[in-house]
Amino acid sequence: MAALKPSGFVGRITWLGVVPDRDRQLQADPVTALRASFAGPEGEAHGGLTRPACSRVKAQYPRGTEIRNTRQFSIMGAEEMAEIAERMGLPALDPALLGATMVIEGLPDFTRLPPSSRLQAAGGATLVVDMENRPCVLPGKPIEAAHPGYGRLFKTAAKGRRGITAWVEREGTFHLGEAITLHIPDQRAWTHLKEVRRA
Numbered sequence: 486m487a488a489l490k491p492s493g494f495v496g497r498i499t500w501l502g503v504v505p506d507r508d509r510q511l512q513a514d515p516v517t518a519l520r521a522s523f524a525g526p527e528g529e530a531h532g533g534l535t536r537p538a539c540s541r542v543k544a545q546y547p548r549g550t551e552i553r554n555t556r557q558f559s560i561m562g563a564e565e566m567a568e569i570a571e572r573m574g575l576p577a578l579d580p581a582l583l584g585a586t587m588v589i590e591g592l593p594d595f596t597r598l599p600p601s602s603r604l605q606a607a608g609g610a611t612l613v614v615d616m617e618n619r620p621c622v623l624p625g626k627p628i629e630a631a632h633p634g635y636g637r638l639f640k641t642a643a644k645g646r647r648g649i650t651a652w653v654e655r656e657g658t659f660h661l662g663e664a665i666t667l668h669i670p671d672q673r674a675w676t677h678l679k680e681v682r683r684a
Contacts (some may be wrong), residue, residue: 486580487671489668489669490670491667491668494667495664495666496589496592496604497591497662498587498588498606499514499662500515500563501518501588501659502515502519502581502586503666504530504584504586505528511623511626512582513580515582517661518659518661519586519658519659520657521557521656522653524554524557525557529586530570531584531586532554535553537549537550538551538552555625556618557650557651557652558587558612558652559584559586559650559662560585560586560588560589560648560649560650561583561588561589561647561648562588562589562590562596562646563586563590564590564595565595565596565626566578566580566646569639569642569646569647573635573638574635575635579631581627582627582684583624584622584624585648594647596617596647596649598615598649598669599670600646602636603667603668604667606659606660606665607665608657608663610655610656610657610658611655612654614650615649615650617648618648618649620643624639625637625639625640625645
């Protein structure tokens with residue numbers, strides 16, 4: 486029996502980008518096609534097979550510990566991006582300001598996609614969902630530069646809507662406008678999930 490189940494949900498890639506130098510800026514440069522190897526998107530500063538541990542995994546590793554890079558892609562749902570912009574009082578929000586790698590339209594409740602789900606492009610390139618990408622203050626600076634007075638609003642507005650992080654399972658090229666299908670793990674939720682979250 487297959488462990489991954491086609492969900493029947495098909496989205497569309499509406500934006501692609503790369504952050505060429507994360508020390509210089511978080512802002513991404515838009516592209517029309519994005520080649521992805523097992524080390525992540527080519528030309529992306531967040532790529533690589535490994536990465537230094539950050540605050541998101543501080544309960545597991547000391548900061549700076551070399552760990553597997555499951556955050557090669559930062560992906561957002563187009564519908565959730567529109568919600569963030571509305572909550573901030575903006576007509577729209579440019580994904581480049583958020584350092585996004587990809588924006589997908591048409592997959593509901595995007596930030597809550599189950600970990601280990603697959604996002605498979607029509608050409609075969611496939612990503613594995615790691616987990617929710619928690620909002621942080623870093624996009625505030627480029628947002629503030631483009632929309633003075635609004636940068637500080639992002640973190641709160643993006644809570645529960647920041648999208649997901651993902652890593653490459655099958656190499657290939659993602660294209661703007663390409664269809665992307667969702668496959669989910671065929672398993673029930675863990676019985677003790679609620680009690681662990683309460684702790």
